[in-house]
Structure formats: C-alpha cells, structure tokens
Amino acid sequence: MIVAGFAGLVAGxxxxxxxxxxxxxxxxxxxxxQMKREKQKRSESENEEVTEREQLPNPGQAAAASALAxxxxxxxxxxxxxxIRDHKVRMAVVVAVASMALMVxxxxxxxLGGTPVVKSSARCLLEDGWPWLLLLGSPS
Numbered sequence: 001m002i003v004a005g006f007a008g009l010v011a012g013x014x015x016x017x018x019x020x021x022x023x024x025x026x027x028x029x030x031x032x033x034q035m036k037r038e039k040q041k042r043s044e045s046e047n048e049e050v051t052e053r054e055q056l057p058n059p060g061q062a063a064a065a066s067a068l069a070x071x072x073x074x075x076x077x078x079x080x081x082x083x084i085r086d087h088k089v090r091m092a093v094v095v096a097v098a099s100m101a102l103m104v105x106x107x108x109x110x111x112l113g114g115t116p117v118v119k120s121s122a123r124c125l126l127e128d129g130w131p132w133l134l135l136l137g138s139p140s
Contacts (some may be wrong), residue, residue, distance in 0.1 A: 001090070002082055009074040013067040020066035025059040076101045099125060113136070 078098040084090040106124035110117040 002078065005078040005081065007076075009071060009078060011075060013070045015068035016070040017063040021059045021063035024057050026064040028056050029060060073101060073105065 064134050077094045077098040081090050081094050084093055103121050106116055106121045109115075110120040
C-alpha cells in the first residue's frame with residue numbers, strides 16, 4: 001500500500017505540474033500576444049513592454065508550486081497509513097487524516113482568498129473529499 005501510495009504521489013505531482021505548466025504557458029502566450037496588439041495600436045517604448053513581460057506569470061514556478069502542493073497533500077495520508085498494520089484501522093485513519101487535511105487546506109485557501117470559511121470547507125468535503133474517498137476506499 002505504501003509503494004502504491006508513493007507511486008500515486010509521484011504520478012499525481014507530475015500530472016499536476018505538467019497541467020499547470022501548459023495552462024500558465026498558454027495564458028502567458030495569450031497575454032504577450034495581447035500586449036503586442038496593444039503596442040501596435042499605440043506607440044510605446046520598448047522598456048514598458050519589458051516591464052510588462054516581467055510581471056507575467058512564470059510557468060515553471062506555477063508547475064513547481066502545483067507539484068509541491070499536490071505532494072504535500074498526498075504525503076499526509078500516506079504518512080498516516082505507513083505506521084498502521086491493521087487494514088481496517090489504516091483505512092479509517094486515512095479517511096480521517098485526509099478529511100482533516102482537506103479542511104485545513106480549504107480553510108487556509110478561504111482565508112487567503114477572502115471567501116466564507118465554513119461554506120468553502122463544507123463544499124470541499126462534500127463535493128471533493130468524501131465522494132472520492134468512498135469511491136477509492138470501497139472494496140471492489
């Protein structure tokens with residue numbers, strides 16, 4: 001279970017990083033094209049365009065942040081499961097720890113984003129967390 005969990009952590013982090021890189025790089029390309037169109041409409045100096053380009057999102061940083069965030073979120077239940085031998089207890093602990101981690105991350109996101117904490121946290125567990133945990137944890 002630990003090996004499969006670690007493999008999932010690495011695969012998920014790579015997937016998230018690649019997706020974030022492509023998304024941010026595409027956004028960056030669109031913003032550069034928009035800046036070029038605006039520059040053609042009005043005559044501006046080259047220095048202003050360089051300053052605007054420096055303010056654009058960095059795809060590499062976005063990919064690294066996404067991979068790190070996924071890894072931190074995935075390692076928490078993995079570490080909780082690593083020290084428990086009984087399968088049923090391990091599954092219960094993983095569900096509890098994953099739920100608490102989801103709540104903590106969602107509360108932090110709500111506080112940073114200025115959204116209602118209780119509403120965001122409840123939505124996170126009910127829409128994102130527990131259905132996946134039930135689906136993945138159910139016996140096949």
